[in-house]
Amino acid sequence: MRVLRTVLAGSLAMLLSAPAAEAQEGLPLEERYREAAERIVAAARADEGGWAKLEYLCDRIGHRLSGSGGLEQAVAWAAEQMRADGLENVRLQPVKVPHWVRGQESTEMLEPVRKPLAMLALGGSVGTPPEGLTASVVAVQSFDELEALGWEKVEGRIVLYDVPWQGYGRTVVYRGRGASAAAKLGAVAVLLRSVASYSLNTPHTGAMNYAEDAPKIPAAALSVEDAAWMGRLARAGVEVKVRLKMEAQMLPDADSANVIGEIVGREKPEEVVVIGGHIDSWDVGQGAHDDGAGAVVSMQALALLKRLGLRPRRTLRVVLWTNEENGLRGGAAYRDQVKESGELERHVAAIEADSGGEPPAGFGLGLPALRDKPGEEAAKQRALGLLRQIGRLLEGIQAGDIRDGGGGADIGPIMREGVPGLGLRTAGERYFHWHHSNADTLDKVNPEDIQKQVAAMAVMAYVLADMPGRLVERDLEPRMNTD
Amino acid sequence: MRVLRTVLAGSLAMLLSAPAAEAQEGLPLEERYREAAERIVAAARADEGGWAKLEYLCDRIGHRLSGSGGLEQAVAWAAEQMRADGLENVRLQPVKVPHWVRGQESTEMLEPVRKPLAMLALGGSVGTPPEGLTASVVAVQSFDELEALGWEKVEGRIVLYDVPWQGYGRTVVYRGRGASAAAKLGAVAVLLRSVASYSLNTPHTGAMNYAEDAPKIPAAALSVEDAAWMGRLARAGVEVKVRLKMEAQMLPDADSANVIGEIVGREKPEEVVVIGGHIDSWDVGQGAHDDGAGAVVSMQALALLKRLGLRPRRTLRVVLWTNEENGLRGGAAYRDQVKESGELERHVAAIEADSGGEPPAGFGLGLPALRDKPGEEAAKQRALGLLRQIGRLLEGIQAGDIRDGGGGADIGPIMREGVPGLGLRTAGERYFHWHHSNADTLDKVNPEDIQKQVAAMAVMAYVLADMPGRLVERDLEPRMNTD
Numbered sequence: 001m002r003v004l005r006t007v008l009a010g011s012l013a014m015l016l017s018a019p020a021a022e023a024q025e026g027l028p029l030e031e032r033y034r035e036a037a038e039r040i041v042a043a044a045r046a047d048e049g050g051w052a053k054l055e056y057l058c059d060r061i062g063h064r065l066s067g068s069g070g071l072e073q074a075v076a077w078a079a080e081q082m083r084a085d086g087l088e089n090v091r092l093q094p095v096k097v098p099h100w101v102r103g104q105e106s107t108e109m110l111e112p113v114r115k116p117l118a119m120l121a122l123g124g125s126v127g128t129p130p131e132g133l134t135a136s137v138v139a140v141q142s143f144d145e146l147e148a149l150g151w152e153k154v155e156g157r158i159v160l161y162d163v164p165w166q167g168y169g170r171t172v173v174y175r176g177r178g179a180s181a182a183a184k185l186g187a188v189a190v191l192l193r194s195v196a197s198y199s200l201n202t203p204h205t206g207a208m209n210y211a212e213d214a215p216k217i218p219a220a221a222l223s224v225e226d227a228a229w230m231g232r233l234a235r236a237g238v239e240v241k242v243r244l245k246m247e248a249q250m251l252p253d254a255d256s257a258n259v260i261g262e263i264v265g266r267e268k269p270e271e272v273v274v275i276g277g278h279i280d281s282w283d284v285g286q287g288a289h290d291d292g293a294g295a296v297v298s299m300q301a302l303a304l305l306k307r308l309g310l311r312p313r314r315t316l317r318v319v320l321w322t323n324e325e326n327g328l329r330g331g332a333a334y335r336d337q338v339k340e341s342g343e344l345e346r347h348v349a350a351i352e353a354d355s356g357g358e359p360p361a362g363f364g365l366g367l368p369a370l371r372d373k374p375g376e377e378a379a380k381q382r383a384l385g386l387l388r389q390i391g392r393l394l395e396g397i398q399a400g401d402i403r404d405g406g407g408g409a410d411i412g413p414i415m416r417e418g419v420p421g422l423g424l425r426t427a428g429e430r431y432f433h434w435h436h437s438n439a440d441t442l443d444k445v446n447p448e449d450i451q452k453q454v455a456a457m458a459v460m461a462y463v464l465a466d467m468p469g470r471l472v473e474r475d476l477e478p479r480m481n482t483d
Numbered sequence: 484m485r486v487l488r489t490v491l492a493g494s495l496a497m498l499l500s501a502p503a504a505e506a507q508e509g510l511p512l513e514e515r516y517r518e519a520a521e522r523i524v525a526a527a528r529a530d531e532g533g534w535a536k537l538e539y540l541c542d543r544i545g546h547r548l549s550g551s552g553g554l555e556q557a558v559a560w561a562a563e564q565m566r567a568d569g570l571e572n573v574r575l576q577p578v579k580v581p582h583w584v585r586g587q588e589s590t591e592m593l594e595p596v597r598k599p600l601a602m603l604a605l606g607g608s609v610g611t612p613p614e615g616l617t618a619s620v621v622a623v624q625s626f627d628e629l630e631a632l633g634w635e636k637v638e639g640r641i642v643l644y645d646v647p648w649q650g651y652g653r654t655v656v657y658r659g660r661g662a663s664a665a666a667k668l669g670a671v672a673v674l675l676r677s678v679a680s681y682s683l684n685t686p687h688t689g690a691m692n693y694a695e696d697a698p699k700i701p702a703a704a705l706s707v708e709d710a711a712w713m714g715r716l717a718r719a720g721v722e723v724k725v726r727l728k729m730e731a732q733m734l735p736d737a738d739s740a741n742v743i744g745e746i747v748g749r750e751k752p753e754e755v756v757v758i759g760g761h762i763d764s765w766d767v768g769q770g771a772h773d774d775g776a777g778a779v780v781s782m783q784a785l786a787l788l789k790r791l792g793l794r795p796r797r798t799l800r801v802v803l804w805t806n807e808e809n810g811l812r813g814g815a816a817y818r819d820q821v822k823e824s825g826e827l828e829r830h831v832a833a834i835e836a837d838s839g840g841e842p843p844a845g846f847g848l849g850l851p852a853l854r855d856k857p858g859e860e861a862a863k864q865r866a867l868g869l870l871r872q873i874g875r876l877l878e879g880i881q882a883g884d885i886r887d888g889g890g891g892a893d894i895g896p897i898m899r900e901g902v903p904g905l906g907l908r909t910a911g912e913r914y915f916h917w918h919h920s921n922a923d924t925l926d927k928v929n930p931e932d933i934q935k936q937v938a939a940m941a942v943m944a945y946v947l948a949d950m951p952g953r954l955v956e957r958d959l960e961p962r963m964n965t966d
Contacts, residue, residue, distance in 0.1 A: 200682065225921070233542060
């Protein structure tokens with residue numbers, strides 16, 4: 001880790017004096033690549049292969065949580081697809097993944113009225129005793145409110161986090177660490193208002209984590225409707241009693257794999273632009289938006305370039321990461337492997353598509369390894385300038401908006417090691433209606449949006465892999481600057 | 484019936500020569516009632532009683548299908564509320580209602596993958612044998628497509644009506660008569676894509692009917708997602724096999740009641756403006772929009788007028804009809820009772836609130852008894868003109884838009900007998916997201932919209948009950964025209 005930091009600092013010093021990529025051969029990128037981009041976009045917009053893949057993945061394989069048969073089926077299918085599309089060096093990178101299973105589960109309100117509630121255990125939660133767990137409910141709308149209640153009012157009770165939607169980042173913290181915060185005050189279980197921007201009585205699951213210094217108690221999401229109802233009753237002073245039954249448990253790690261395919265670069269095959277989405281999903285719905293769309297778009301972008309005979313200067317690699325949802329083991333394993341092989345420094349960019357299958361809007365750039373380092377701003381502005389040149393090639397499909405800030409969970413590990421990361425941005429209007437729920441299904445995706453995403457991903461990946469210089473210059477491998 | 488038609492024809496002849504109501508005392512209604520309307524709207528917008536009622540009905544009583552304990556609880560509670568609000572002549576009108584029960588139910592796809600499906604039996608459906616019913620699925624998207632398949636391809640199979648939303652009226656026909664249409668071709672059950680304008684894997688129930696000349700086969704709604712999935716598989720030629728288990732059955736009729744309260748008119752107590760919503764709901768969700776909102780708004784409109792000491796010339800009556808959802812027995816019983824008592828002809832208008840708790844938009848007028856009769860257009864235009872004068876009093880809350888066409892299911896029987904009917908119109912933006920599903924819950928209602936609905940209903944009802952002439956003049960009771 002220390003060694004790497006030194007190397008990065010060195011590369012930063014170089015960066016400031018590095019010639020601008022667009023100056024290397026004179027032409028701005030949007031002129032240099034206009035013809036190629038037009039070919040790509042036209043082909044993508046006529047392509048039905050992406051949709052056919054998404055349809056198969058959703059309708060014939062379905063959801064695919066780590067450890068499930070669905071995921072292993074999806075992994076094998078994806079490798080097959082890549083081979084059939086003529087990608088090169090198609091391979092599986094074995095990854096051990098957590099194997100959490102939901103089992104049977106139910107939540108029932110016993111008082112003041114008897115009513116079954118819509119629920120989904122949170123991923124990673126322990127189960128209840130087989131006979132279930134019955135307790136009265138105390139409702140809170142923030143951690144502060146929980147702390148204010150204290151041990152006396154929480155002990156032996158079920159804590160309901162009835163937290164209204166405040167955007168994903170601010171709301172999801174209750175899913176992540178709510179159980180342990182409540183367990184530290186003696187709670188026996190937690191229920192969560194589903195983290196969702198709109199609800200039709202649909203519970204949303206997702207990962208939770210246990211702190212090491214708290215008892216592990218069961219945690220489940222209720223639908224927004226049922227949680228809000230329970231919260232209203234509890235706040236009105238009505239005694240609410242609930243029975244929770246969950247068979248959830250963690251089994252020994254299971255075998256899975258990242259699925260990898262390439263178009264080997266024609267001039268600098270050792271340099272890599274990696275693109276991808278995650279092949280796993282939660283164990284509900286079809287994982288159409290999260291992240292069937294991103295996985296398929298990434299596969300199809302390379303399939304399309306291959307079909308068009310567009311072999312860029314550098315190697316284009318698609319990776320369908322496994323276990324994004326509840327472990328990030330795929331992204332970590334990929335980082336470990338490319339670090340070990342020395343390939344990490346030759347990754348010129350990574351692009352993740354994990355924002356659902358809505359219309360593409362553009363890309364966001366993240367450079368976390370440069371954070372607070374001298375030269376950060378200059379490197380970022382230079383990279384954003386190059387990306388905006390490429391973005392202009394995507395204006396015809398409204399997918400050229402370049403923003404500061406972006407990346408993805410699976411590419412996070414390599415981004416933190418210095419690889420410039422991009423996230424494919426989408427309209428994102430309804431993503432959190434569906435996210436992690438039984439409503440994340442193919443009918444929510446528009447085939448045309450998948451075509452546009454393929455176009456955006458293929459153009460961006462192709463140009464980054466083909467342009468004379470690197471998006472962020474480094475001096476780790478001097479031969480790279482002799483283009 | 485023949486007698487009534489003659490009487491109506493007579494009244495129509497009179498109508499054309501009747502003096503316009505607004506001419507009787509000179510002032511247009513919006514001037515005559517501006518002060519009263521302002522008082523009503525201001526009081527309604529500060530009133531929390533309507534919301535408190537809706538909260539209790541939804542959160543503490545919950546759904547209330549005919550024959551259920553919930554409905555009988557709601558009936559008793561509503562009468563209590565009316566008494567507590569000081570309404571006069573509070574009473575229950577006993578009504579025998581159908582008693583359909585859902586029981587346990589499940590649908591599972593067996594092939595090509597094994598997966599439990601989100602479902603709700605349709606109201607009125609028969610059940611399956613206890614061991615369930617297993618068959619392969621044939622998917623259609625219209626009755627024409629079903630007919631084209633014929634006996635050979637339908638016999639012994641489950642027909643899936645995978646009909647995309649085309650607006651309520653055009654889509655709901657498959658719910659109503661889909662079972663018998665399929666049964667006539669030998670189908671053993673039908674599944675229906677839920678009739679909904681937006682879905683998050685939420686099935687929507689609702690009434691279905693059996694034709695007399697077809698076997699009674701089980702009928703259930705799937706979520707839009709599961710139906711669309713099954714439809715895609717079937718259309719792709721994949722063999723889809725499903726097991727359906729339903730305990731649904733019709734029990735002997737149960738006791739229920741319309742709940743009635745009044746403000747007795749100060750000058751013409753025998754003339755009546757009746758307003759109301761229905762107190763029953765489907766056996767899912769909380770019946771917040773359908774029709775908790777309408778029932779509560781109607782009760783509260785009278786409670787508010789009572790509190791303000793606004794006693795109109797004619798009697799204002801609120802009726803919370805029972806059994807709107809699966810029988811319309813409440814509306815029919817009310818018609819029978821007022822016909823028998825001779826009160827029918829003294830109903831000057833009926834207003835139904837059964838379009839959900841979204842912001843009020845205005846009122847729609849229906850005069851079905853005048854349909855295709857001479858004088859229809861003149862009577863309608865005169866009534867619409869009067870209503871538009873009243874509508875101007877509601878412009879401040881954007882609830883004054885008067886349209887031709889309206890009414891309600893519960894007032895349908897008296898409208899067909901000659902009573903002018905109005906429906907309280909709402910924005911109606913998301914009503915069919917929630918309708919007849921577990922998503923029809925209090926969290927979907929905005930307290931301010933209930934206040935506005937109370938304002939709109941109270942102003943309209945008060946003016947109709949107080950204005951010098953009748954909305955539609957009749958000569959059935961000559962003394963009515965001597966104001």
